Amino acid sequence: MPAIEHYPIIMVAGLLLLAFIMPLLYIWKRNWCEPVAIFAISVALVMSLCIIYEVVQGDAFEEGYWMGGWEHFGIEFKADYLSSYMLAVIHGVGLLILIYGIGDLKKELVEKVRGWYYTLYLLLMGAMSGMALTNDLFNLFVFMEIVAISACAIISIKEDRECLEASFKYLILSAMGTGCYLLSVAMIYMITGYMNLDMVGETMALGVGEYPLNILVAMSLMVVSFGVKSALFPLHVWLPDAHASAPSPSSAVLSGLVIKIYAVALVHILFRAFPMEILKEVPMTDIILWMSTLGIIFGSIFAMVQENFKKMLAYSSIAQIGYVFMGIGLFDPERPEETEALVGGLLHILNHAVMKSMLFMIAGIIIYSAGLKKIRDFDGIGNRLKWPMYIFIIGSASMVGIPITGGFMSKLHLAQGAIAVDMPFFVMVIIASSLLNAIYYMPIFINAFLSESKHENVTFKPVPGSMMIPVVILGGLVLLFGIYPAPVIGVLESAVESLIQ
Amino acid sequence: MMETIESLLHNYYYFIAVVLFVIGFHTMLTHSNLIKKVIAMNIMDTSVFLLFVTIGYVQGGRPPIMDAVTPPAGVDYINPLPSALILTGIIVAISVTAYALSLIVKIYKFYGTIDADEIAEIRGREE
Amino acid sequence: MEEQLVTAIMMFVIVFPLFMTAVIMYVGQQSERLCNALSLATAAATFLAVLALYPEAVGGSVVEYDLFEVLPDLAVSFRLDILSYNLILLSSFIWLLATIYSIDYMAHEHGGERFYPVLMFTLGSCLGIFLAGDFFTLFIFFELMSLIAYILVIHEETPDALKAGYKYLVVTILGGLAIFLGVIICFELGGSVSIGEGPLIDEVSPLATMAFFSFLIGFGIKAGMFPLHVWLPDAHPVAPSPASALLSGIMLKTGAYGLLRMIFDVFSVEIMQQANWNLIMAILAVITIILGSAVALTQEDIKRRLAYSSVGQMGYVVLGMTVFNEQVLTGDIFHIFSHAIMKSTLFLAAGAIIWKTHKRKISEMAGLGRQMPVTFSCFAVAALAMIGIPPLNGFLSKWTLSLGFLEGGFAVYVLVLLISSMLNAMYYLPIIIPAFLGEREEEKSGDKEGEEEDWEDEAIVFNVDEATFRMVAPMVVLAVCTLVFGIFPANIPFDLSRLAAEFLLLGG
Incomplete structure (x- = not known):
């Protein structure tokens, strides 16, 4: 067993390397691909749990990990509370999506490309872990590009016209975001001469007075860049x-994890690279707050008018990512001790990852079993697809934010935070959006169970256990995080505390 | 006023980088031709690369190559780090471009056009 | 009694029904008889356990128990005091009778294997609301109960039921969110949401006003207060029908209970008076009373008439909360008892009538009193109690309320009570009198239709034909309660109400 300090780099490098072995393995031993991929992600999950344990208990990660020993010049990996939390989320949810995908992809992808899918999936996982761990702005850029390309590719791997077009749109807007990010990094480098986040933060604090304009432009570009990538309203057009068009496992991973990792990166940069004085001078958090508010409301309103189930879920993601950003926006630099909202926003990353990937899987199961995509065709399917629809009830309850589900806990924290910084208006926003969610999620399962079935003639393909089990586990997790969120919240509170220092 | 112009003239490379960036940004969002979008994406990336490289340049500096003999004192080297980073950046940009072009080929196969507006029209007709 | 034993029983009455929900759900798929037996056993065991708490509650002790912390400073905690005890006693009693009643009622309906688990789950969560030790726990159980009760509302799965159910669901979620807002503000201003720690919010501020209105909306929706009664x-x-009895009899009271807790534990009597919030509540309550009773007059469907009558009666309960003297509060809490008993009797009787004759229209019920004498006698007793005829319990609660209003100088409220009693008489008497004295429709219409009817229907025309024993017995028990609790002014519910009123006025 290598020492625990090496786990982060082993995890990232291992996943990236294994990604490229996958196609070879597919040619050589076709049946091994899936078990190997599952094994890799399971190992990564165990490693992330070890890392999180060590971060909470021990001090193995107090110092960063300098690649090749190039201290102060090389690339640094640093596992702090937030990144280890994110690692656990990525690999936990990612593992379940992968298991689910085995059954689903047999239907959605032609056999020739299935080995490549695991390449892309492992690349995505490795690059996301890298994004969470890296402490270097340029390294972050490289990982961002890997995430962007592999995220586009797991959409376009299903070669139909909609996927290709959607994937191209995503790629172009994502490239735009990357361009903004790189420009912003250039400006930061101009001011500080460093790429390492900690050193940037230290140097920037000295240079606030001298280059206020540069810092301001760099910060705005940063927000725009990550806003595009994580679909913050009005930059959400690609989502x-x-x-909606991607294969269901891809939708699950894109909506569940990929858009969140950018939010985490933004939190890292915003709080660690930029000095608190700048946040006080510039109403950047207010701008994020209002954008997220608009996203929450309009995302829900757009979701209401959708006919395609997966498209509705996609619009709902825009609203839900708004909660994460609302947590950031409700942070008041004048009162840094009021951190509930930020904790709530970060908690929603976990909760939304769990529930939205679960809902996309359920959408995938419905398509797999009955071939139904339109919401109005769902009448009466509850009797045929009993368990998926039961879990769907849990998922929608969590979306609405009903007690004992995870969604409630994040909303509770956000609302507490909003009151704590004297902005009760945003509690109203949360409440209004919960009601909107109720209006478009509830009728689906009500009709599924109680309406007349139209599907006497449709044959329902039996759903394999490998597709059902991840959904059930995720459903259990939604309830678990609704009943006993204390450990997660403990980690997040320490995370926020260390960010704000 | 004069000072502003003077500083702009002094830092003309920043100015050019920003102009290029805006050209790329604008073209990428407004032009409907997919190939043009990809070209614009490259222009945008290049502008940032230029900016990066110029940051590292020191007026009158020497290439950062160690001589066999110890260099004379008082000689500046240019900063090698941005150049090294930009090499990585270029590789990333090329791979994105390659992927985008391959997508365009596929899109052309399916739609028979590479104009985003026409594609939208075709999809609108279908729905 | 040992404090540990008391907490154990407290936890038992909440957890046991919730646990049995799963068991019954599983068993229900195998055997209907076992499912019935288990449901009955659960309700009975819960009622007995609640009875066992009687000496402890009447002794005036307050038992608190923290189950576990969900978040820092937000625990799931439970608390037994005399007010909670009143309501859990009432609920477990009515629940037991409703469960007995449903055994035969549901035998004719579909979906019994769904009905009983839900019935037990709502019982557990309802007791959870009343025993909650803080507003956070209260809110969680409130949401659980309201949302699960949706399944009771849509049980018939007719288009009407689905439409009503959807309305119910949206309004419930709205109410839940409003309470959520209230709890959050309360937590922020008071630093705690525990019940019984004195006023959590002790000065009037914009946020406090917001909290008041959130709670008022949230609990008001549940209590069917104007203008939030539309779903009811x-x-x-x-x-x-057994579910209607519980919805109207008990679940409405959770709203009233919430309002009581809001007045005495979130705020205090002084703040309510200082900010004139009690006047706002009183005005809404008066409108609710008049409107509920007036609209009930126009309803043809017997169950709809009863539902509107519930709106009116809940108005009394809310009105009683706005005057802070012991007499009024005693009457108020006693009216919670009275209304629960009366309205359950009425719904159960109406259910028996519909079950037996398939008639829902009031105009069609003429003469049925001779066919189902016991059922209609129970209905008549409860209806007379609603009107407030002595010596029934409805009279006692109205009398106590009126005395209290006069004592507090609100003579005008007494007038409202009188008007409403008259309206009650106007819509209940036209059901009872023709039922006993009127002629049956079939008799009137003569031979023309009689020939088409098969012999079974004719048998009903001439014979005394009650519903089954297990349906009639709960009604009779409730009707006797109506009578007994009215005749003796020193009966148990009345004493309990007085104790609770004293307890609340002493500061919770």
């Missing part, structure tokens, strides 16, 4: 097509 |   | 007349009648 609905991309997430 | 749709949702209650479409449910199966």
